[in-house]
Amino acid sequence: MQRRAIIAVLLENEAGVLSRVVGLFSQRGYNIESLTVAPTEDETLSRLTLTTVGDEAHIEQVIKHLYKIVDVFKVQDLAENEHIERELMLVKVRAVGAEREEIKRTADIFRGQIVDVTPETYTVQVVGPTDKLSAFLRALSGGRILEVVRSGASGISRGARVLGG
Amino acid sequence: MTERLSGGDMLIRALQDEGVEVVFGYPGGAALHIYDAIFRQQRIEHILVRHEQAATHMADGYARATGKPGVVLVTSGPGATNAITGIATAHMDSIPMVVISGQVPQDLIGTDAFQETDMIGVSRPVVKHSFVVKKAEDIPAIVRKAFLIATTGRPGPVVIDVPKDTTDPGVLAPYVYPEKVTLRAYNPAVRGNARQIRKAVEALLQARRPVIYAGGGVVQGNASAELRELARRLRLPVTMTLMGLGAYPGEDPQSLGMLGMHGTYEANLAMHESDLILAVGARFDDRVTNNPKKFCPDARIIHIDIDPSSISKIIPAHIPIVGDVRNVLGEMLQVVDAELPANPVNERARELWWHQIDGWRAENGLNHHLTPKPGRPILPQYAVQMLHKVTRGEAYVCSDVGQHQMFAAQYYRFAEPRRWINSGGLGTMGFGLPAAMGVQMAFPDATVACVTGEGSFMMNMQELSTCLQYGLPIKIMALNNQALGMVKQWQDMQYGGRHASSTYSDSLPDFKTIAEAFGHVGMRVDDAMQLEGALEEVFSPALRNKLVLLDVWVDREEHVYPMAIRGGSMKDLVLARAGEGKGGVED
Numbered sequence: 001m002q003r004r005a006i007i008a009v010l011l012e013n014e015a016g017v018l019s020r021v022v023g024l025f026s027q028r029g030y031n032i033e034s035l036t037v038a039p040t041e042d043e044t045l046s047r048l049t050l051t052t053v054g055d056e057a058h059i060e061q062v063i064k065h066l067y068k069i070v071d072v073f074k075v076q077d078l079a080e081n082e083h084i085e086r087e088l089m090l091v092k093v094r095a096v097g098a099e100r101e102e103i104k105r106t107a108d109i110f111r112g113q114i115v116d117v118t119p120e121t122y123t124v125q126v127v128g129p130t131d132k133l134s135a136f137l138r139a140l141s142g143g144r145i146l147e148v149v150r151s152g153a154s155g156i157s158r159g160a161r162v163l164g165g
Numbered sequence: 166m167t168e169r170l171s172g173g174d175m176l177i178r179a180l181q182d183e184g185v186e187v188v189f190g191y192p193g194g195a196a197l198h199i200y201d202a203i204f205r206q207q208r209i210e211h212i213l214v215r216h217e218q219a220a221t222h223m224a225d226g227y228a229r230a231t232g233k234p235g236v237v238l239v240t241s242g243p244g245a246t247n248a249i250t251g252i253a254t255a256h257m258d259s260i261p262m263v264v265i266s267g268q269v270p271q272d273l274i275g276t277d278a279f280q281e282t283d284m285i286g287v288s289r290p291v292v293k294h295s296f297v298v299k300k301a302e303d304i305p306a307i308v309r310k311a312f313l314i315a316t317t318g319r320p321g322p323v324v325i326d327v328p329k330d331t332t333d334p335g336v337l338a339p340y341v342y343p344e345k346v347t348l349r350a351y352n353p354a355v356r357g358n359a360r361q362i363r364k365a366v367e368a369l370l371q372a373r374r375p376v377i378y379a380g381g382g383v384v385q386g387n388a389s390a391e392l393r394e395l396a397r398r399l400r401l402p403v404t405m406t407l408m409g410l411g412a413y414p415g416e417d418p419q420s421l422g423m424l425g426m427h428g429t430y431e432a433n434l435a436m437h438e439s440d441l442i443l444a445v446g447a448r449f450d451d452r453v454t455n456n457p458k459k460f461c462p463d464a465r466i467i468h469i470d471i472d473p474s475s476i477s478k479i480i481p482a483h484i485p486i487v488g489d490v491r492n493v494l495g496e497m498l499q500v501v502d503a504e505l506p507a508n509p510v511n512e513r514a515r516e517l518w519w520h521q522i523d524g525w526r527a528e529n530g531l532n533h534h535l536t537p538k539p540g541r542p543i544l545p546q547y548a549v550q551m552l553h554k555v556t557r558g559e560a561y562v563c564s565d566v567g568q569h570q571m572f573a574a575q576y577y578r579f580a581e582p583r584r585w586i587n588s589g590g591l592g593t594m595g596f597g598l599p600a601a602m603g604v605q606m607a608f609p610d611a612t613v614a615c616v617t618g619e620g621s622f623m624m625n626m627q628e629l630s631t632c633l634q635y636g637l638p639i640k641i642m643a644l645n646n647q648a649l650g651m652v653k654q655w656q657d658m659q660y661g662g663r664h665a666s667s668t669y670s671d672s673l674p675d676f677k678t679i680a681e682a683f684g685h686v687g688m689r690v691d692d693a694m695q696l697e698g699a700l701e702e703v704f705s706p707a708l709r710n711k712l713v714l715l716d717v718w719v720d721r722e723e724h725v726y727p728m729a730i731r732g733g734s735m736k737d738l739v740l741a742r743a744g745e746g747k748g749g750v751e752d
Contacts, residue, residue: 012350015297016285024629027290057477070294071312073350 004033005059006051006155007035007048007083009066010074011041011162013046017071021048024069030054030062034152035131045073048165049106049154051130074164085129090115093140095122103140121146129153133160167339171303172206173198173332174205175340177266179308181208181271182342184200185236185419187214187227187606189220193240195267196279200238212635214628219599225260226563226600229586231607234261238679241267242280245326246287250593252322253291257590258408259385263311264288268470269626270330271299272321284326286412293321298331302338305655309346310422318353319472320385327643354482357496365443365467365484366500369399373514374463374521377401377637378424380454380487381408381589382446382470382490384582390556391494392445395644398501400515402522405434406447407574408589414698415578421522422531425453426729427571430738431530433727434462435522437736444468446490450590459734469493473607521707529727531575531742537693542720545569545644549576552642555700560640561604562611567623568647568650571725573616595624598641602628605637610751612640612704619716629683632712640703641714643676646721654724658739659731691718 007104018037026034037048040126052062052066059077066075074105078085095103100122107124110132116123130153137148157163170178176199186614191214192200203211210527217239224235233256236611239248245266255262269278285295292600294314296307304327311323325589331337369375375654383392396403396419404424413420422434436442447453454460455478468475468482469490476485486493535547548571553561562577564570564584570587579585586604588596601615622643647670656664681686686708690699696717703713730737 016295020289023289057481061474061478068472068474070348070351084445 001041002053002145003059004051004053004079005062005074006049006067006078006083006153007063008076008078008163009048009050011046011048011069012073014071015090017046017069020069021050021066022067024065028065030058034150035144036154044121045164051151052155076157076163078155078157081161083155084151084158085155086127087130088151088154089126089133089135089136090149091124091126091137091140091145093122093124093144093147094120094146095144096120099144103144106136106139110139112136126157166343167338167374170339170340171198171332171334172298172304172327173200173202173334175301175304175338176308176327176332177202177206177209178340179342180236182305183204183308183312183664185209185446187222188236188238188609189214189227190238191240191244193242193244193267195241195269195329196238196327198329198334199265199267199327201334202332211238212631214599214626214631218595218630219251221248221262221264222254222593222596222599223598223603225251225255225588226603226648227343227607228255228260228603230561230583230604232583234263234312235603237262237264239264239266240280241269241284242282243280244323245284247286247451248662249291252324254287254588254591254596255322256291256293256382258588260322260590261315262322263315264322264324264440266324266326268297268326268328271328272330274328284324288324290752291322292324293319295324295326295567298328299328300338301331301333301336305340305342310348311345312703313346313348314351318351328382332579349350349555354473354487355445355489355492357469357486357493359496360432361382361484361486362493362496363500365486366497366504367508368441368465368467369443369550370485370501370504370510373511374439375399375441375443375519376421376435376439377403377410377413377727378436378442378447379403379409380445380447382405383412385410386446386471386490388446388491388494389582390744391491391498394496395498395501398498398505399510400517400519401443401467402435404428404435406450406453406589407587409447410574410585411579412581414578418579420503421526424571424735425450425576426455427575427727429526429531429575429727430727430740431522431525433729433738434525434736436464438521439464439732442466444482445494446470448475451479452629454479455729455735455737456732462491463736469648518614523694533576533578537696539694541693543691543693543696543717545572545646545723546576547693548642548644548717548719549573549616551697551700552616553577555704556612556614556696560584560614561601563587563597563601563604563615564619566594566623567618567621568646568654568723568725569616569618569644571651572644577616594621595679597621598639599628601639602637603744604633605639606635615639615641617643619643619676620649622676622702626679629685629712633684636710637712638710639712641712642700642703643714645671645676645716646719647724648721650723650727651724657724676714676716680712685714686732687714687716689716689718696706
């Protein structure tokens with residue numbers, strides 16, 4: 001059965017490490033839906049979150065091969081346990097006349113914020129799990145969307161559990 | 166007081182401190198500081214090759230035969246890219262190797278400088294790990310880490326890219342060789358899980374039709390003695406992969422020989438009919454399993470491997486054990502000792518199983534007693550059999566890739582591990598001669614044979630010059646069928662006999678003359694009745710210190726059998742060409 005995995009990877013914060021991770025995916029024909037990476041509180045370590053879809057055997061292989069990279073410290077599929085997932089999205093929409101109020105209401109429903117305004121456009125910021133962001137895009141029906149940028153999902157386990165702890 | 170050295174001197178000193186005795190390489194601009202450092206010392210010998218690919222295969226052959234990491238030194242750009250095939254070859258077969266590549270100075274990196282290549286990027290998919298040197302004082306720790314990574318866990322090649330400015334003789338830095346380095350993210354498994362080991366032994370003791378499937382991990386992991394002990398204690402049939410040959414003695418009755426695409430009938434049928442497979446240091450390669458969906462329907466699978474990602478990659482394992490194969494087999498033997506008195510093997514079931522296997526062997530096994538017939542072309546299988554006879558089965562046999570490789574694997578029944586040196590995973594033509602040179606460098610007094618085909622041989626024959634320079638008395642047996650035999654075989658079997666770009670008989674050189682032109686001894690034989698005598702001469706004391714190339718004109722039509730039927734199970738084999746006797750080999 002296919003499912004989505006949110007794989008958190010703790011790795012050495014060194015030049016070339018990211019290319020090893022990305023290379024692994026292209027080399028073995030694994031898909032990446034999203035990938036995000038930044039240093040952690042310990043600046044010698046980076047944390048990378050990637051999402052991929054596959055059956056259990058596939059996800060297990062992805063995790064094993066990530067572990068095989070010498071610079072990879074810790075790998076965990078957050079989706080296996082309770083977790084918090086967040087993604088940031090900025091959407092630039094055409095907003096004129098009555099549309100302005102409707103877009104504002106839709107943004108409010110999704111707890112989005114309008115972070116930039118021109119007479120013809122709004123730029124809306126929405127934060128949440130990936131599916132919520134997708135739902136917001138569907139809610140902005142019509143050809144109003146001018147530009148979308150998404151950060152890709154990041155995630156963290158619920159409770160006291162920590163990655164690399 | 167801490168010694169102050171240049172980066173170039175540090176690199177060589179660090180190699181000395183690692184115990185490196187020989188480096189295979191080729192100089193060039195970006196590596197010249199390092200070469201000067203080699204010139205000014207005595208402890209490490211540098212072997213100047215004629216092409217960088219050959220340097221990597223020599224280091225590889227050296228590593229396969231000794232178990233020690235092979236070391237390569239090349240320059241930037243084309244030197245580095247020429248090394249890639251050999252690095253990929255070592256990577257596929259998990260061979261420990263350290264490749265040092267020169268690089269343009271750091272201030273030129275990214276400017277498309279002369280002989281600049283992103284070696285880290287180009288090599289990334291085919292290395293275990295790689296390092297870039299940023300400053301000279303980092304060199305000792307990087308070298309230590311590179312050797313640690315190359316030789317532990319599942320071994321593999323490691324690249325160290327060295328920008329020229331970091332080896333500048335005018336810049337000195339303190340040399341401190343670290344006894345210990347920490348790699349916090351690198352912790353290869355060592356010991357297997359005790360509960361899993363116990364479960365595995367229980368399964369083995371209960372099995373009615375068990376078989377050991379031993380791979381290259383047994384050879385590389387030095388676990389041959391433990392494997393033999395376990396097999397004998399429980400009277401288990403043993404089949405080996407192309408990479409595992411020699412792990413168990415090939416002439417022992419418990420050996421079923423090689424399995425897989427060109428494996429023996431008895432090995433493939435035993436796998437297919439088994440109820441328990443003990444896979445040790447093997448990776449269920451597609452050349453072994455044939456169609457994974459039809460793989461061994463009744464078998465439970467115990468899979469021991471040091472690399473967790475090898476387990477359940479192709480075939481799901483019922484009892485996975487991650488660990489060093491030697492440790493795991495050692496612990497299994499202890500559990501067997503403890504369990505056996507209370508839980509004996511079902512002798513009756515074992516008897517029936519062996520009866521069945523011996524039946525298969527008698528029915529369709531390989532004929533190891535071929536006899537030559539006057540006026541008939543030389544069978545390549547017979548040539549390998551004669552090589553085995555003349556070298557008393559004790560030679561290091563290095564092969565290239567193709568039909569001759571399969572004939573060597575089938576008919577030179579290896580008694581010991583690390584004697585069969587071939588490119589299994591990548592299937593690199595041109596591997597054989599340089600690999601043999603690496604073996605001969607490691608063991609100057611040993612008998613080293615290179616079984617090759619004329620196609621593979623021509624891919625690296627320039628190294629005959631290197632052989633003369635360093636006095637490497639390799640014995641080359643070229644099975645010359647005037648065609649790319651394995652390609653031609655596939656074309657015969659799957660493409661209606663249309664030999665697209667697989668023949669060149671009108672333009673082959675005279676290999677005897679080639680050997681002589683390079684300063685060696687060349688011989689040629691095309692009569693089966695004279696083959697044994699020719700081989701006796703090749704390996705005679707009179708030619709002991711000479712490289713000899715024996716050009717053996719073999720039957721051009723011969724195919725390798727058995728051959729797996731594409732898409733089938735392991736028992737689906739073609740045993741002979743239509744209308745021929747079994748095995749394609751009569752008598």
